[in-house]
Amino acid sequence: xxxxxxxxxxxxxxxxxxxxxxxxxxxxxxxxxxxxxxxxxxxxxxxxxxxxxxxxxxxxxxxxxxxxxxxxxxxxxxxxxxxxxxxxxxxxxxxxxxxxxxxxxxxxxxxxxxxxxxxxxxxxxxxxxxxxxxxxxxxxxxxxxxxxxxxxxxxxxxxxxxxxxxxxxxxxxxxxxxxxxxxxxxxxxxxxxxxxxxxxxxxxxxxxxxxxxx
Amino acid sequence: xxxxxxxxxxxxxxxxxxxxxxxxxxxxxxxxxxxxxxxxxxxxxxxxxxxxxxxxxxxxxxxxxxxxxxxxxxxxxxxxxxxxxxxxxxxxxxxxxxxxxxxxxxxxxxxxxxxxxxxxxxxxxxxxxxxxxxxxxxxxxxxxxxxxxxxxxxxxxxxxxxxxxxxxxxxxxxxxxxxxxxxxxxxxxxxxxxxxxxxxxxxxxxxxxxxxxx
Numbered sequence: 175x176x177x178x179x180x181x182x183x184x185x186x187x188x189x190x191x192x193x194x195x196x197x198x199x200x201x202x203x204x205x206x207x208x209x210x211x212x213x214x215x216x217x218x219x220x221x222x223x224x225x226x227x228x229x230x231x232x233x234x235x236x237x238x239x240x241x242x243x244x245x246x247x248x249x250x251x252x253x254x255x256x257x258x259x260x261x262x263x264x265x266x267x268x269x270x271x272x273x274x275x276x277x278x279x280x281x282x283x284x285x286x287x288x289x290x291x292x293x294x295x296x297x298x299x300x301x302x303x304x305x306x307x308x309x310x311x312x313x314x315x316x317x318x319x320x321x322x323x324x325x326x327x328x329x330x331x332x333x334x335x336x337x338x339x340x341x342x343x344x345x346x347x348x349x350x351x352x353x354x355x356x357x358x359x360x361x362x363x364x365x366x367x368x369x370x371x372x373x374x375x376x377x378x379x380x381x382x383x384x385x386x387x388x
Numbered sequence: 389x390x391x392x393x394x395x396x397x398x399x400x401x402x403x404x405x406x407x408x409x410x411x412x413x414x415x416x417x418x419x420x421x422x423x424x425x426x427x428x429x430x431x432x433x434x435x436x437x438x439x440x441x442x443x444x445x446x447x448x449x450x451x452x453x454x455x456x457x458x459x460x461x462x463x464x465x466x467x468x469x470x471x472x473x474x475x476x477x478x479x480x481x482x483x484x485x486x487x488x489x490x491x492x493x494x495x496x497x498x499x500x501x502x503x504x505x506x507x508x509x510x511x512x513x514x515x516x517x518x519x520x521x522x523x524x525x526x527x528x529x530x531x532x533x534x535x536x537x538x539x540x541x542x543x544x545x546x547x548x549x550x551x552x553x554x555x556x557x558x559x560x561x562x563x564x565x566x567x568x569x570x571x572x573x574x575x576x577x578x579x580x581x582x583x584x585x586x587x588x589x590x591x592x593x594x595x596x597x598x599x600x601x602x
Contacts, residue, residue, distance in 0.1 A: 177509075179499030201502030244520070283519065285393035288415030295391075295512035298505070302513045305497065306458070341597040343590055359586070363577040372573070376557055383555040383598060 176202035178301040183209040184218045184258075215260070215275050223255035227268050227276035228296060230289040237270070238279045243303050246280040251307040259300060264293045326370045331357045333377040340384045390416035392515040397423040398432045398472075429474070429489050430542055437469035437535035439575070441482050441490035442510060444503040451484070451572055452493045457517050460494040465521040469535050473514060478507040488568040489538070491575045540584050545571045547591040554598045 175183060183205050185193065194206050212218040219225045226246050229236065241249075250257045260276060262268035273279065282291060282299055291299070334356050338344045344352050365373070389397060397419050399407065408420050426432040433439045440460050443450065455463075464471045474490060476482035487493065496505060496513055505513070548570050552558045558566050579587070 176502040177496075177498040177505050179502075201504065282391075282516065284391045288390040288393075290415065291391050291512070292508065294506065295509055298509035298513050299516045302496065302516065337594060338590060341590075341594040343593040355586075359583065363579055363583065365577055369573065369577065372569075376552065376555075379557040380551060380555040380594065380598075384594075 175205050175297070175301065177298070178305045180301060181205050181208065184212055185209055186212050186215055186218050189263075215272050219258045219260065219275055221256055222258040224250065224253045224257040225260055225276045226250065226257065227260045227273050227279045228262070228300060229267060229273070229279045229281055230284070230291065231279070231281045232289055236273070236279065238273060238276055240279045240281050243280050243282050243300060244307075246278060247300070247303045247307045249278075250304055259297075259304075261293060261297060327357075327360050327365075330365075330370070330373060330377070331360045333374065333381065334360065337377060337381055337384070340381065389419050389511070389515065391512070392519045394515060395419050395422060398426055399423055400426050400429055400432050403477075429486050430538070433472045433474070433489055433538040434542070435470055436472040436538045438464065438467045438471040439474055439490045439538060440464065440471065441474045441487050441493045442476070442514065443481060443487070443493045443495055444498070444505065445493070445495045446503055449484075450487070450493065451568070452487060452490060452576070454493045454495050457494050457496050457514060458521075460492060461514070461517045461521045463492075464518055467535065469537070472538075473511075475507060475511060484568055488571040489575070490572075536579055536581055536584055541571075541574050541579075544579075544584070544587060544591070545574050547588065547595065548574065551591060551595055551598070554595065 175181060181204065188211060194209065196206060210218075226249075227238070229240065231240050250259075259280075260268060260272065262272060268276075280300070282296060284291065331353075335344075335353055338352065338356070389395060395418060402425060408423065410420060424432075440463075441452075443454065445454050464473075473494075474482060474486065476486060482490075494514070496510060498505065545567075549558075549567060552566065552570070553563075
């Protein structure tokens, strides 16, 4: 909850009164400290105008519409009012009675055969999907590190070609096709601006070493 | 992992040999049973052509591009080859050395002040986003030339490091940071399958030439 900026934790009939002392991730202690304990689900969700339960949807007798997590969370984002996400116990999930307080049930799409998730993980996934919905669309592709100017590409090409020649590599193939190959290669591997001084430094050193010996 | 239909768990230097007996959610035991243990990250990701690390991005000295989870997972969905998601320990996360094996780092968008997530929850969120991407519409980012396996990247890294050493380049900077720098670089520039034999041929020749003279 703390990871996704939420802090209104409400616990119904906690098995252990010691839940407040549970070990939490760094920064999560305040959520446990201010958590409120209720005797019934009715009281816990009393001030919420939208209540969404979570289920692995294994039982046949579910009485509510089941929505994929994404649909449900979109609803939460659009809802103008307080929303409760209701999770059942690790072992039994939500009872029919618990579910009766829900406007809809959410299901995380899982692999066939293993629909039942760990409670903490299910909560994390739900809140992630919620937070994902609030942040809007993400830019299509990652922005690339600035490409390097043609003059740098060419200088690198020249240095590489000299290295190939000095080391005796270019004798094996005709040099024109090698030159084109190296030139294309330097442009095809996506070199960033930071790579240029590094690569040139290395090539200068290697060339110096080889020339020194020739 | 079982919830999202994945079962190829690889563990590097597990603290407890007993991890296989860990209590898992219903249906997850087979993942632990068939998990493989490795001594190094290099071996663990040896057959993977895309390695994505995860980070809370709290440290200032990160050397790799950091992508939002959604962008990274879109990449995984589109990648034609084996992908590894690399998670660090609960306490310390990934080391700089671990990260040097990654093509990019992923960050789950979290609330300011509480970026550090529980490991199991971070894994669940990542796999959920991945599974979400496989089922839904995937944006059309540029299709890559077949990426190269981790073992090739590592062999290139080794050859480049030897070249730096043999040519006297590595005396100038401390060798651990150089090693990580080179390793990151080999993974960051987008090498294609065709580049590997070419580059290795060149490096072999240059190394031979330098060794001959030393």
